[in-house]
Each structure stands twice: as C-alpha cells, then as structure tokens.
Amino acid sequence: xxxxxxxxxxxxxxxxxxxxxxxxxxxxxxxxxxxxxxxxxxxxxxxxxxxxxxxxxxxxxxxxxxxxxxxxxxxxxxxxxxxxxxxxxxxxxxxxxxxxxxxxxxxxxxxxxxxxxxxxxxxxxxxxxxxxxxxxxxxxxxxxxxxxxxxxxxxxxxxxxxxxxxxxxxxxxxxxxxxxxxxxxxxxxxxxxxxxxxxxxxxxxxxxxxxxxxxxxxxxxxxxxxxxx
Amino acid sequence: xxxxxxxxxxxxxxxxxxxxxxxxxxxxxxxxxxxxxxxxxxxxxxxxxxxxxxxxxxxxxxxxxxxxxxxxxxxxxxxxxxxxxxxxxxxxxxxxxxxxxxxxxxxxxxxxxxxxxxxxxxxxxxxxxxxxxxxxxxxxxxxxxxxxxxxxxxxxxxxxxxxxxxxxxxxxxxxxxxxxxxxxxxxxxxxxxxxxxxxxxxxxxxxxxxxxxxxxxxxxxxxxxxxxx
DNA sequence: TGTCACAATATGTCTATACTTATTTTTGTG
DNA sequence: CACAAAAATAAGTATAGACATATTGTGACA
Numbered sequence: 254x255x256x257x258x259x260x261x262x263x264x265x266x267x268x269x270x271x272x273x274x275x276x277x278x279x280x281x282x283x284x285x286x287x288x289x290x291x292x293x294x295x296x297x298x299x300x301x302x303x304x305x306x307x308x309x310x311x312x313x314x315x316x317x318x319x320x321x322x323x324x325x326x327x328x329x330x331x332x333x334x335x336x337x338x339x340x341x342x343x344x345x346x347x348x349x350x351x352x353x354x355x356x357x358x359x360x361x362x363x364x365x366x367x368x369x370x371x372x373x374x375x376x377x378x379x380x381x382x383x384x385x386x387x388x389x390x391x392x393x394x395x396x397x398x399x400x401x402x403x404x405x406x407x408x409x410x411x412x413x414x415x416x417x418x419x420x421x422x423x424x425x426x427x428x429x430x431x432x433x434x435x436x437x438x439x440x441x442x443x444x445x446x447x448x449x450x451x452x453x454x455x456x457x458x459x460x461x462x463x464x465x466x467x468x469x470x471x472x473x474x475x476x477x478x479x480x481x482x
Numbered sequence: 483x484x485x486x487x488x489x490x491x492x493x494x495x496x497x498x499x500x501x502x503x504x505x506x507x508x509x510x511x512x513x514x515x516x517x518x519x520x521x522x523x524x525x526x527x528x529x530x531x532x533x534x535x536x537x538x539x540x541x542x543x544x545x546x547x548x549x550x551x552x553x554x555x556x557x558x559x560x561x562x563x564x565x566x567x568x569x570x571x572x573x574x575x576x577x578x579x580x581x582x583x584x585x586x587x588x589x590x591x592x593x594x595x596x597x598x599x600x601x602x603x604x605x606x607x608x609x610x611x612x613x614x615x616x617x618x619x620x621x622x623x624x625x626x627x628x629x630x631x632x633x634x635x636x637x638x639x640x641x642x643x644x645x646x647x648x649x650x651x652x653x654x655x656x657x658x659x660x661x662x663x664x665x666x667x668x669x670x671x672x673x674x675x676x677x678x679x680x681x682x683x684x685x686x687x688x689x690x691x692x693x694x695x696x697x698x699x700x701x702x703x704x705x706x707x708x709x710x711x
Numbered sequence: 712t713g714t715c716a717c718a719a720t721a722t723g724t725c726t727a728t729a730c731t732t733a734t735t736t737t738t739g740t741g
Numbered sequence: 742c743a744c745a746a747a748a749a750t751a752a753g754t755a756t757a758g759a760c761a762t763a764t765t766g767t768g769a770c771a
Binding site for chain 4: 724725728734735741
C-alpha cells in the first residue's frame with residue numbers, strides 16, 4: 254500500500270471507488286485538496302489523475318462546481334486512421350497500388366458543399382485502387398484543392414492518401430462511416446457482386462478553414478475496422 | 483507575443499513549427515529545457531505542451547532519445563459510443579424501444595471465442611429493437627454473462643445497452659465496424675429489403691479479464707456514424 | 712421581489728526544484 | 742573485437758506554493 258504515490262496510483266484508486274460505487278454516479282467527490290491530504294501527495298498529483306479520468310469521460314469537472322462522477326460514462330473509441338498501405342501490410346498482405354484516373358473537374362454538389370466551395374471552383378479528381386495480395390482492397394475517390402497541391406505531384410506510384418498524409422499538415426476535418434451497396438462501377442472495380450454490402454468512409458480535411466481534400470474510401474466486402482479500448 | 487506563457491500557447495507555437503516544417507518530419511526538436519528557456523517558461527509547461535502533441539500523434543517522445551516529429555502523423559478519430567437512445571435523440575428523433583426476446587442459451591462459437599468462454603457456459607441472450615420516430619433504427623443482439631448480471635434485471639422497458647452502461651463498470655473491450663447484407667431475419671426486423679447494406683458494430687466488453695457482454699448492433703439502412711477531429 | 716455587485720470556492724495553471732527512469736553513449740576489460 | 746559496466750542524457754514525475762479563472766452563492770439595494 255505504501256511506496257511512492259504516483260498520479261497513476263491515484264487514478265487507479267479513484268477508478269476503483271467509481272467502480273465500487275463508493276462514489277456513485279452523479280455524486281460529488283471530495284475536493285482535490287482533501288484527496289491530496291488523504292493520499293499524502295501534492296494537489297497537482299491528484300489534479301493530474303482526475304484530469305485524466307475526466308478526459309476519459311468518467312468524471313465531470315467544473316471550476317467551483319467541483320468534480321462529480323459522470324452519469325453517462327462516455328466510451329471514447331479512438332482509432333488510428335493513417336496510411337492505407339500500412340493497414341494492408343498490418344493485415345499481413347502484400348500491398349499493391351493502381352492509379353485509375355487523375356483529372357480536373359467540377360466536383361458534384363455533395364463534395365462542393367462538404368468543402369464549402371463556390372460554384373466555379375475546379376478540383377483535381379484522383380481515383381485509385383489499393384490492392385491486398387493483388388486483390389482489390391479499397392477504392393480511393395478523392396477531390397483535391399489544386400491551389401494547395403502542385404499539379405506536378407504525380408500519384409502514379411504513390412497514392413494521394415500517402416502523399417497527403419506525409420506532405421500536408423492539417424488542422425481538422427470530419428469522418429463519416431457507413432455501409433453502402435456496390436453499384437455497377439464499384440462492383441466492377443472492387444471485383445464483387447452488384448449490391449454487395451461495402452464499408453465506406455467519407456473524410457473531409459481542412460487546414461485553417463481552407464478545404465484541402467475530400468475523399469471516399471470504399472472497401473471490398475469483408476473489410477472490418479478494428480479498435481480496442 | 484507577450485502575455486502569460488500558457489502550455490496551450492507553447493503547444494500552438496510547436497504545432498506551427500511542425501506545420502511550417504521548421505521542424506521537419508522525422509527531425510529531432512530541441513530539448514524541453516532549451517524550449518523552456520526560449521519561451522521563458524518552466525520546463526513543466528513545455529512538457530505539458532509536448533506531451534499533448536505526442537498524445538495527438540504528432541510527436542514521438544522517448545526518454546533520452548529526445549522528441550522527434552512523427553513521420554506518419556497518426557490521425558486519431560475518437561468518437562463517443564454511449565447510449566443508443568442518446569444517439570437517436572441527438573439526431574432529433576423520438577426514441578422507442580422494444581424487447582424482442584430474452585432467453586438463456588449456449589452462445590455460438592464466434593461469441594464463445596470472442597468472450598473466451600468454455601463449451602458449457604450458458605449465457606443470457608437479449609434481442610431488442612431501438613426505434614427512431616417509430617421506425618426501426620438499430621437491432622441489438624446481445625449475450626450477457628449471467629454470473630455478473632442478476633436474472634432479476636429486466637430489459638422490458640430499459641435496454642440492456644442502457645442498463646449496462648449505467649450499472650456495469652468495465653475496463654476494456656474491442657470494437658469491430660463492418661458492413662453486412664441484410665439476411666432474411668434482419669430485413670424483416672429492420673423493415674428493409676433483403677440484401678440491403680447495413681452498418682454494424684460488434685462490441686466485446688471485459689472487466690478485469692472477465693467477459694461481461696458481447697453485442698452486435700445492426701443499423702437500419704442509411705445510418706451514418708459521424709465524428710470530428 | 713428581482714437583480715447586481717461581490718465574496719467565496721474549486722479547479723486550472725505556472726514555477727522552481729528535485730529526483731526517477733529508460734535509453735544511449737562511452738569506457739573499460741577479457 | 743566483443744561485450745559488459747558505467748556515465749550521461751532527456752523525458753517522466755512529484756512537490757510546495759502562488760496566482761488565475763470560472764462559477765456559485767449571498768447579501769445589499771432598489
């Protein structure tokens with residue numbers, strides 16, 4: 254029970270009390286200063302521990318209001334969305350890449366709206382296929398703001414996905430995950446039956462209010478996105 | 483430029499340098515102590531800022547090794563998986579709930595493997611439908627460890643989803659997101675066409691090595707899971 | 712009774728210092 | 742030269758003290 258009091262040990266004890274309902278949901282827990290006295294450590298150490306639990310969604314903290322146990326402990330599933338090549342390699346498959354088309358066009362309304370563009374803007378449209386062991390794995394349909402990416406950059410051998418991750422910094426964006434049936438074109442490209450249930454991700458990326466890119470990733474049937482908490 | 487040096491301002495400046503490639507990907511950045519001197523603040527403040535960026539995946543930090551800019555800035559999409567009722571209400575719909583069945587059975591192999599159970603264990607099987615404005619929204623197919631949840635608990639009016647979130651603490655688990663075609667039964671329950679592309683989540687929950695519950699949530703067509711970074 | 716100003720309070724943050732720990736580099740030895 | 746022991750290093754963490762900031766509560770005043 255003795256030994257050095259680390260913020261992790263304080264967090265562990267606080268977590269125990271929450272789980273054991275010694276601190277029931279919705280109730281106020283003792284102040285930092287009191288806990289510091291009880292645990293025999295500095296207030297900063299308690300602060301670190303409780304802040305961590307608050308970030309995890311188990312506590313609600315407010316100045317002057319004190320700290321209370323969250324009524325609805327939010328589970329935050331975080332998962333890493335990085336380079337598709339890594340995803341494929343992590344699954345133990347050989348990576349393949351194929352550029353399907355690279356044009357400049359007026360994006361459809363949905364894309365224009367998502368990126369907050371006006372009517373006239375033309376964008377670079379890149380379509381590419383990612384392969385796992387030679388089999389179609391994921392279709393990347395991307396619109397890129399040409400003002401931010403030089404036309405010299407070729408996506409013949411390196412995917413736009415990888416190039417952008419490595420070369421563009423970005424501040425934010427949003428993700429939409431959904432299931433979609435394979436239409437004619439998708440079925441052909443991904444080598445699956447028409448109407449097959451496909452997992453898809455729409456991602457929009459901004460850098461300080463400026464639209465960078467919008468992409469739809471459509472995965473071949475059987476794809477499973479995994480994460481641990 | 484002046485004013486108090488907060489850890490947020492240090493983080494902002496570090497972020498700017500990363501984005502501006504003053505600190506290029508893969509390169510070492512100055513030590514905490516040096517940065518503290520440069521910014522005119524305590525090392526703890528720099529530590530807080532850099533730790534935050536490291537958690538966000540933009541920096542890699544190692545003791546003695548120093549801090550370097552991540553080569554593959556991992557995007558961590560975090561989203562909140564809480565109570566389905568809240569999800570429906572947040573979308574502006576009225577919530578409805580319907581218990582379909584509540585039995586005790588031997589779980590199928592896939593579930594047994596996911597929960598690391600032996601052959602003989604029987605589990606409580608609960609099937610329920612979540613409705614949005616009276617329309618089927620999400621089918622919850624759940625297996626619960628009866629050793630951890632009293633048989634008295636009824637899921638007639640409150641969903642197992644909600645009861646477990648509120649009453650069971652848990653330490654961890656994993657999530658799998660995928661797309662699946664609607665089979666006969668699913669199509670009937672979710673009131674959609676057979677073969678429709680459905681978004682689904684498999685979730686397994688443990689508490690200190692003990693399996694608590696495994697659940698499959700299958701959403702009606704058109705469901706979109708959204709998150710912002 | 713309403714409301715505005717002000718005091719009280721709990722968390723948020725910064726500082727300076729010290730010590731710990733993981734890891735690399737250097738040095739010493741067989 | 743190989744390998745192990747020792748030194749150096751940079752981040753990780755703890756502490757006491759101080760001040761900042763948001764909120765809540767309270768009391769004076771109209």
